[in-house]
Amino acid sequence: MSVMRTTLTLDPDVAEKIRQAGLSGKRSQKQIINEALRRGLRSGGRASRPKPFVVETFESAFRPGIDVGKLNQLADELEVESQIEGKLRR
Numbered sequence: 001m002s003v004m005r006t007t008l009t010l011d012p013d014v015a016e017k018i019r020q021a022g023l024s025g026k027r028s029q030k031q032i033i034n035e036a037l038r039r040g041l042r043s044g045g046r047a048s049r050p051k052p053f054v055v056e057t058f059e060s061a062f063r064p065g066i067d068v069g070k071l072n073q074l075a076d077e078l079e080v081e082s083q084i085e086g087k088l089r090r
Helices: 012-022 029-042 068-089
Strands: none
Touching (some): 012 029
């Protein structure tokens, strides 16, 4: 088995992760990089993708188009309107 020497240019975030992984002193940067490359090559070179986010739907008592985030604003407007009508009746 022959050893291949090469120069790699690493992105700063990758270099930092390798540096952090080597702080324990248990593995050298060479070992860390070789293990990471082996894992990546074993998986066919495809990065593991996170599980897709799924939005769970539910039944709502509100009709489409009703913004439930503005219900307090509506309540405030109705209260002001009621107060104005009350003052006009006096």
